[in-house]
Amino acid sequence: MESLAMGGYGAYVWTCFGLAAVVLIINEWRVRARQEAVYKEIEVRIKALEDSA
Amino acid sequence: MTDQGPQMPGLLVGLVAVARRDLLLAWKRPGDVLNPLFFFAMVCTLFPLAVGPSAEQLTFSGPGVLWVAALLAMLISLNSLFISDFDDGSLEQLLVSPQPLPLVGLGKTAAHWLTSGLPLVLVSPIVAITYRMPGDVVLVLMLTLTLGTISLSLLGSIGAALTVGLHRGTALLSLLILPLSMPVLIIGANTVSLAAGNETYSAGIWALSAYAVGTLSLAPYATAAALRISNE
Amino acid sequence: MWKWFHQLASPPHFYRIAPAFSTWLLLPGLALIAYGVYSGLFLAPMDYQQGDAFRIIYIHVPSAYLSLMAYMIVAVAGGIGLIWRMKLAHAVAASAAPLGAWFTFLALATGSIWGRPMWGTWWEWADPRMMSELILLFFYFGYMALRAAIDDTAKADKASALLALVGVVNVIIVHYSVEWWSSLHQGQTIMAEGGPAMDPGMLYPLLANIFGFTLLFGSLLLRRTRTEVLFRERRTRWVKEMILAPEGQS
Numbered sequence: 226m227e228s229l230a231m232g233g234y235g236a237y238v239w240t241c242f243g244l245a246a247v248v249l250i251i252n253e254w255r256v257r258a259r260q261e262a263v264y265k266e267i268e269v270r271i272k273a274l275e276d277s278a
Numbered sequence: 279m280t281d282q283g284p285q286m287p288g289l290l291v292g293l294v295a296v297a298r299r300d301l302l303l304a305w306k307r308p309g310d311v312l313n314p315l316f317f318f319a320m321v322c323t324l325f326p327l328a329v330g331p332s333a334e335q336l337t338f339s340g341p342g343v344l345w346v347a348a349l350l351a352m353l354i355s356l357n358s359l360f361i362s363d364f365d366d367g368s369l370e371q372l373l374v375s376p377q378p379l380p381l382v383g384l385g386k387t388a389a390h391w392l393t394s395g396l397p398l399v400l401v402s403p404i405v406a407i408t409y410r411m412p413g414d415v416v417l418v419l420m421l422t423l424t425l426g427t428i429s430l431s432l433l434g435s436i437g438a439a440l441t442v443g444l445h446r447g448t449a450l451l452s453l454l455i456l457p458l459s460m461p462v463l464i465i466g467a468n469t470v471s472l473a474a475g476n477e478t479y480s481a482g483i484w485a486l487s488a489y490a491v492g493t494l495s496l497a498p499y500a501t502a503a504a505l506r507i508s509n510e
Numbered sequence: 511m512w513k514w515f516h517q518l519a520s521p522p523h524f525y526r527i528a529p530a531f532s533t534w535l536l537l538p539g540l541a542l543i544a545y546g547v548y549s550g551l552f553l554a555p556m557d558y559q560q561g562d563a564f565r566i567i568y569i570h571v572p573s574a575y576l577s578l579m580a581y582m583i584v585a586v587a588g589g590i591g592l593i594w595r596m597k598l599a600h601a602v603a604a605s606a607a608p609l610g611a612w613f614t615f616l617a618l619a620t621g622s623i624w625g626r627p628m629w630g631t632w633w634e635w636a637d638p639r640m641m642s643e644l645i646l647l648f649f650y651f652g653y654m655a656l657r658a659a660i661d662d663t664a665k666a667d668k669a670s671a672l673l674a675l676v677g678v679v680n681v682i683i684v685h686y687s688v689e690w691w692s693s694l695h696q697g698q699t700i701m702a703e704g705g706p707a708m709d710p711g712m713l714y715p716l717l718a719n720i721f722g723f724t725l726l727f728g729s730l731l732l733r734r735t736r737t738e739v740l741f742r743e744r745r746t747r748w749v750k751e752m753i754l755a756p757e758g759q760s
Contacts, residue, residue, distance in 0.1 A: 232556065232561045232562035232563075233561070233562075234561060234562050234563035234627055235562075237563055237566065237623050237624065237626065237627055238551075238562060238563060238565050238566055240623055241566045241569045241570070241619075241620045241623050241624070242547065242551070242568075242569060244569070244616060244619055244620065244623075245569045245573070245616060245620070248612055248613075248615070248616050249726065251612075252609065252612055252730055253730070256730055256733045256734050256737070257733075259734070259737050260733065260736070260737040260740075263737050263740055263741045263744075264740065264753075266744075267740070267744045267749060267753060268753050270744075271749075271750050271753050271754065272753075272754075275754065
């Protein structure tokens with residue numbers, strides 16, 4: 226419990242670590258989402274071209 | 279045949295020609311020169327209206343307010359540095375001319391400073407006096423503004439070259455130039471404040487001079503590169 | 511050695527090897543951060559002056575370091591792309607900028623939160639490092655805005671590379687002028703980072719976090735660049751063949 230309180234500064238310290246985690250998670254998610262979106266978009270276009278060829 | 283064909287005019291002739299052309303164009307459109315000046319005066323009027331006209335406040339904030347207003351006025355005038363040439367095709371001509379592009383850029387920037395920076399310096403005492411700035415401080419203000427606006431014109435020409443012809447280039451230009459101009463603003467305004475407080479301010483003058491010389495030697499190359507990039 | 515370099519510059523090759531490298535960076539990075547965060551929070555001795563609040567340093571310093579390193583990467587990669595016309599370098603620069611901006615934001619946010627109990631205010635204008643960091647954020651925004659404003663990719667690459675190179679010089683000058691300015695306007699305390707000499711118990715988690723976050727950044731950068739490369743090469747033959755190939759990948 227004492228660790229969580231961080232000598233009274235708990236809110237500040239944990240917010241910072243939490244923010245860092247959030248930033249990393251957001252970036253991780255965005256990198257993956259963009260890769261999937263780009264891949265899918267290209268796949269759709271190329272397969273459409275192939276079918277109509 | 280000993281005739282070598284038309285010779286390219288000397289470099290100095292070229293630079294003067296480019297500058298002269300811009301100066302003539304500005305002469306025909308006095309609005310381009312006057313508008314930023316009016317803007318400068320108006321911004322300086324806004325602060326006392328917003329914050330209160332007490333003598334203390336004025337003397338305290340004077341150097342900063344005048345410097346920020348000058349910076350913003352320069353920003354406005356920088357927008358049109360390459361725009362009209364871009365629109366009517368003369369920019370392309372300048373790009374393919376045998377004159378070295380950095381010199382062409384320097385010529386245009388020199389004309390720009392003469393029509394925006396210099397007028398600001400000359401008008402600043404009038405506004406400074408309304409801010410109850412003592413005469414010797416006004417001189418320091420004019421000195422810092424002279425050196426600072428030279429740097430701002432040069433840095434601004436890089437930004438103007440990068441954004442010429444872009445959709446909504448105006449806002450983007452401001453976004454690009456403001457971070458670049460922060461050192462000039464910080465040093466310039468605070469040097470005047472030091473002078474107002476009767477402290478030694480020579481360090482700032484040296485720094486501004488060094489900055490002006492530095493940008494004078496390097497910015498034209500960056501501007502030339504930027505012009506080539508945005509016009510290929 | 512040149513062969514390796516030339517191979518690296520080839521987009522399809524990079525696209526193939528990037529995921530593996532990214533994982534090699536990610537796993538050790540996470541491990542280092544795990545150690546750094548745990549020992550930083552629970553094992554490191556308390557700071558004499560700042561109490562437990564100093565533990566924010568384990569996030570703040572790595573972010574600030576990365577925000578600067580990322581800008582260097584943007585500028586250097588842009589320069590390499592500009593001088594040697596390497597497409598991959600431009601893709602790296604484009605990918606590093608948003609990441610750098612995120613870390614700049616994190617540095618500013620953690621700095622502000624740290625400042626509240628230490629200085630009594632959420633924002634101390636007179637702290638030169640925070641001010642320089644804020645101006646760095648503006649540099650990032652300007653870079654990304656310029657990229658976004660130019661439609662043609664090649665032109666955007668070159669223009670933003672030039673901007674980044676001009677910006678690098680300015681970042682250094684900004685740092686010194688802000689320092690001078692803050693010395694004029696001596697505000698409250700300047701943020702002390704652990705005091706004169708750092709206890710090893712405090713230092714090791716910090717180093718671990720710095721390395722760990724850097725590895726993590728590298729892994730994110732690789733994957734982001736990979737996607738950027740895919741997007742830029744979307745009309746080439748190698749992409750077409752890859753997509754139509756039977757095993758299909760992502």
